[in-house]
Amino acid sequence: MSDPKLQALIFDVDGTLADTEDLHRESFNHAFSELGLDWHWDSALYTDLLDISGGWGRLQHYWQQRKPDVRAIDAHAMQHTITRIHELKSARYEAAIQDGAVGLRPGVLELFDEAATAGVQLAIATTTSPVNIAALLRRAMGPGWRHSFVAIGDGSSAPLKKPHPMVYQQILQLMSLDPSACLAFEDSGNGLKAATLAGLATVITPTPYTRQHDFSRALQVLPDLGGIRLAQLAQWHQAHWAGERLLAVEI
Ligand code: XBP
Ligand code: MG
Secondary structure, X not given: OOOOOOOEEEEOOEOOOEOOHHHHHHHHHHHHHHXXXXXXXXXXXXXXXXXXXXXXXXXXXXXXXXXXXXXXXXXXXXXXXXXXXXXXXXXXXXXXXXXXXOOEOOOHHHHXXXXXXXXXXXXXXXXXXXXXXXXXXXXXXXXXXXXXOOEEEOOOOOOOOOOOOHHHHHHHHHHOOOXXXXXXXXXXXXXXXXXXXXXXXXXXXXXXXXXXOOOOOOOEEOOOOOXXXXXXXXXXXXHHHHHHHHHHHHO
């Protein structure tokens, strides 16, 4: 069997395409203040809270940590309040992204362009919302950004969040591609777990929020994608799958 050809690059969004988590954190704090809550997420606390993928679930986890004895009747009120906090937070985040608060990380746009020229497909597999994806990529790539991506999986399409592989499994199905034809790009331990469980080899570009995570199963761990060309990615991809086949033969 010949080595699988690299046919698609699948990108996580927050932390991978752009270092957005500090803006997410600031947006959460803005929402807390707007609603008169005495909550404040500093960087150290947020680093821990990022173990929970998805902002809504992160809020629910934090609230339950603070008030473990929420009674059933209050649970409904809690969910309503969490939804209101997340709405305010998302509006603040979207406005800041539209104002150019955060740009794409080094090398990302260049890799998009190189992939398009080479006929390598692009896809997105994220836990965040469609609104957040659109705000970031419209600002970075212009109004036609959506045409660059064959498939997008996000927090609304995949209710089971990373480290569950659902969002990556959805993307592979939408593209009708085997994991061996793709590479995933992530920034976090949960993202690496999700991509690995979906059978994907994964390139990691950590951020200050995730650099302490376990990346031992990553294909490569890089400071960022600056200067990383498609040929290099294809070489790593081929070596990975050749090694996998060798292991299978040995076994
Ligand atoms: C990272 C997340 C998101 C963001 C906050 O997503 O877990 O929840 O932290 O965005 P990615 P929301 O998979 O792109 O790394 O509040 O919209 O969830
Ligand atoms: Mg991420």
